[in-house]
Amino acid sequence: MRVAVDAMGGDYGPGIVVKGAVSASREYQIEVLLVGDESLIHRELEGLDCSKAQIEVIEASESIGMSEGLLSFRKKGKSSIRVGTQLVKEKKADAFVSNGNTGAVVYISKKVLGAIEGVERPALALLVPSLNGSTLLTDVGANANCKPHHLEQFALMGRIFMESVMGLERPRIALMSIGEEGGKGNDLTRDVYERLAASPLNFIGNIEGRDIYSGKADVIVSDGFTGNIALKTSEGVLDSVARMARIEIMKNIFAKIGFLLMKRHLKKLFRRVDYSEYGGAHLLGINGVCIIGHGRSNPVAVKNAIRLAKDYVTNQVQEKIHTEVLRTAKDFRGAEV
Numbered sequence: 001m002r003v004a005v006d007a008m009g010g011d012y013g014p015g016i017v018v019k020g021a022v023s024a025s026r027e028y029q030i031e032v033l034l035v036g037d038e039s040l041i042h043r044e045l046e047g048l049d050c051s052k053a054q055i056e057v058i059e060a061s062e063s064i065g066m067s068e069g070l071l072s073f074r075k076k077g078k079s080s081i082r083v084g085t086q087l088v089k090e091k092k093a094d095a096f097v098s099n100g101n102t103g104a105v106v107y108i109s110k111k112v113l114g115a116i117e118g119v120e121r122p123a124l125a126l127l128v129p130s131l132n133g134s135t136l137l138t139d140v141g142a143n144a145n146c147k148p149h150h151l152e153q154f155a156l157m158g159r160i161f162m163e164s165v166m167g168l169e170r171p172r173i174a175l176m177s178i179g180e181e182g183g184k185g186n187d188l189t190r191d192v193y194e195r196l197a198a199s200p201l202n203f204i205g206n207i208e209g210r211d212i213y214s215g216k217a218d219v220i221v222s223d224g225f226t227g228n229i230a231l232k233t234s235e236g237v238l239d240s241v242a243r244m245a246r247i248e249i250m251k252n253i254f255a256k257i258g259f260l261l262m263k264r265h266l267k268k269l270f271r272r273v274d275y276s277e278y279g280g281a282h283l284l285g286i287n288g289v290c291i292i293g294h295g296r297s298n299p300v301a302v303k304n305a306i307r308l309a310k311d312y313v314t315n316q317v318q319e320k321i322h323t324e325v326l327r328t329a330k331d332f333r334g335a336e337v
Contacts, residue, residue, distance in 0.1 A: 003309050004084040004093035005302075007036035008063035009100025011295045017099065018044040020302025025053040027303070028310055033093055035060050036080040058083060064104045066295055073107045081105055085112040088288045095289035095309035097280065099297045105290065106142045106283065113288040116325050121146070122285035123154045124224065124292060125161060126231065130215035136162055137212065137220050140281055141228040141292075148191040151175070151221050155201055157284045157325065158219035164320035166218075174207035174217035176226055182206065188223065196221075209233070279304035282312065285325070289318050 005021050007014045018034060018041060025032040031054040034041050038059045045055065060080040064072050076082065081104050087093040089112050098105045102124070110122055125138035138154045139146075155173050162171035175193055177185040182193050184206060196203040207217055209230045222230070249255045279301065280293035289312050293305040312318065 002031045002093045004033040004087045004096045006080045006098035007034040008080040009098040020299035022053045024303040024306035035084045073104045094313045097291045099293035113286045119285035124281040125284045126281040132215040139224040141224045143224040146223040151192045155221045160324040170202040171218035172204045173219045176222035177206040180206045279308035
């Protein structure tokens with residue numbers, strides 16, 4: 001198995017990505033193709049123990065910054081993102097992983113790999129832990145501006161993912177809104193509510209941001225703007241709570257003793273909700289496996305994003321979704337009316 005990795009993506013430069021990639025290659029016994037500036041990548045590799053790691057460096061003379069826009073996506077034909085997705089298209093890599101500019105990865109992946117027939121807009125789908133398993137959030141950042149039928153497609157792809165990959169029969173699908181009542185929300189959510197309620201999907205109604213991790217729904221649908229804010233807000237809350245807890249613990253000897261007694265269990269808890277353990281989000285609806293990680297990814301997050309790509313290829317996730325989407329293509333076309 002070969003996974004192409006955008007070595008130039010992310011907020012912290014190639015050092016973090018290279019370190020995580022080497023660790024992933026060694027631990028999961030896969031070949032990693034590091035795509036980017038060869039000289040910079042080799043410089044980072046020199047300081048690492050690469051024994052038992054299968055690493056190949058692929059030159060990409062350009063890179064797309066986190067703040068760059070559509071003009072750069074189009075002009076930079078030799079960017080690490082374009083070269084990486086091209087490797088997947090040419091079957092030289094089984095999957096592509098990037099922690100870079102989300103807009104660039106979505107745009108270029110759709111241009112190079114193409115969307116599955118019937119899918120108008122690919123969606124970023126992220127599995128997060130819940131009280132009774134996992135919940136799929138979609139979209140979490142690929143599409144800031146959506147029309148109602150786009151969210152219907154996200155819901156259908158989410159259902160296919162949870163049935164084909166997670167083995168759930170008739171997964172419960174909810175719509176992210178500001179209240180549980182059907183009339184709550186903006187024009188978009190009210191329209192989508194009516195469409196999903198009339199669809200054959202197992203739609204259970206609206207859900208609020210506080211219930212993302214509650215396990216009330218198996219799939220939570222939203223536009224990418226709302227989904228991304230909800231996700232990053234929850235990440236920020238968890239991070240802040242952990243910091244405040246550490247400060248309070250250090251103030252009192254009894255709190256320190258209690259912490260030592262609970263340390264092992266607290267580590268398990270925080271590891272379960274740590275974004276770096278998620279790996280990344282799967283870009284649903286394109287002809288290829290593409291994982292988009294967090295811009296703030298550390299080496300552990302990079303390693304887990306590559307592990308996620310490996311798992312998707314091994315379990316033939318893309319093939320299952322492709323087959324099911326084609327089988328239900330009439331539902332997609334009907335959603336556009």
